[in-house]
Amino acid sequence: MTLFVSLKEAIAANVFDGDVVALEGFTHLIPYAAGHEIIRQQRQDLTLIRMTPDLIYDQLIGMGCVKKMIFSWGGNPGVGSLRRFRDAYEKSWPHKLEIEEHSHAAMANAYEAGAAGLPCAVFRGYLGAGLAEVNPNIRFIECPFTGERLASVPSIRPDVTIIHAQKANRKGDVLIEGIVGVQKEAVLAAKRAIVTVEEIVDNFDDVHPNACVLPNWTLKAVVQVPGGAHPSYAKGYYERDNAFYKAWDPIASEREGFQAWMQENVLNQGPEVFASRVAFTQAQK
Structure with missing residues (x-):
């Protein structure tokens, strides 16, 4: 049964120490808000799976949540390396990181x-x-x-898959539009699935022909988090925050600077910060 809950409740009830966790999204609809809540709840010893781990995995690794990563490409898209990922793998900070690389x-x-x-x-x-x-x-x-x-x-069969999407209806069905990637398969493969969405609506109107609808029986929790994919983009809601991806490289390059940024912008913040960041980013355009 799908439950409409807060992000804090969804993570607390579905993500546990030692879990295998997939946070999927391919350039688009990346579940940053959910990843930040995992960090705030100090989950440990996670095995993270994703085809293209980027900044949110860099943050999870740097905050000590991850023991292993299974992936097929890792980097800061259009910028370069993931600094915290490299530090963990090459120098075991904050602790040793195992990797399993695929195509x-x-x-x-x-x-x-x-x-x-x-x-x-x-x-x-x-x-x-x-x-x-x-x-x-x-x-x-x-x-x-x-x-x-x-x-x-x-086969990949996560304990929990987390994705972001545009809409959920009142029954808990979820609509994904735009680049879908492997979100559908990742949800169906998991024991439990959480979806954060931009908004909850009565009906799905004017649906794009390339859309995907996940029925409510595939999900454990649906959470309304406007802006929950920022700094990635959500088709129909906000664009990719390219400036943030560029800014992340110097932030993550030094351990102390990274920790200070995470303290101020993640540990001391909640999901509501995402909507305000998106509003600020869009106002600058």
């Missing part, structure tokens, strides 16, 4: 296999690539019908 194709197939309840994904991939030499979870099998050599990886 985009492998991650997408692994999510789909998880959504289907399968133990692994089988696909054409990794031919001539070196990742299999450093990742024991990349294996090869022979097709029993054709004899073709195929790649295989474990």
Whole structure:
């Protein structure tokens, strides 16, 4: 049964120490507000999964929430490296970080296999690539019908998936418009799913033909958090805050500066800050 709750309640009831957590979003609708609430609640020993971890994973890693990351690309889009990610992996600060790296194709197939309840994904991939030499979870099998050599990886089945979307209706169904990425598969693959949304409405009107609707029975919690994807963008609501992505590199480059920024802007703030940041960003355009 889907519950309409506060963000604090949703994270407290569904994200626990040691969980495998996917916060998905592909350039668009990235669940920053939910990630910040995980930090405020000081969750520990998380295994984070995402195809393209960016700033919110940098923040979770730097605040000591993460023991392992499973991913297919990591960076500050259009800017460079994730400074806290690199510091954790290379210098074990704030503690040692394990990584498991895959290709985009492998991650997408692994999510789909998880959504289907399968133990692994089988696909054409990794031919001539070196990742299999450093990742024991990349294996090869022979097709029993054709004899073709195929790649295989474990399916992704998170304890909890968290995404952001544009709208939920009063029944708890959720509408995603624009770039969907693997959000649908990530939700269906998870034991529990939380969705933060820009607004709750009576009906979904004028829906784009490329939209996705997640029925309420796939979700544990729906939370209204206007601006909850900032600094990424939400189609129809606000644009990507490119200035913030550029500003993040110097903020994250030094440990002390990073900690001071997180204290002021995350630990001392709540979800309402996202709506005010979006309003400020849009006013500057």
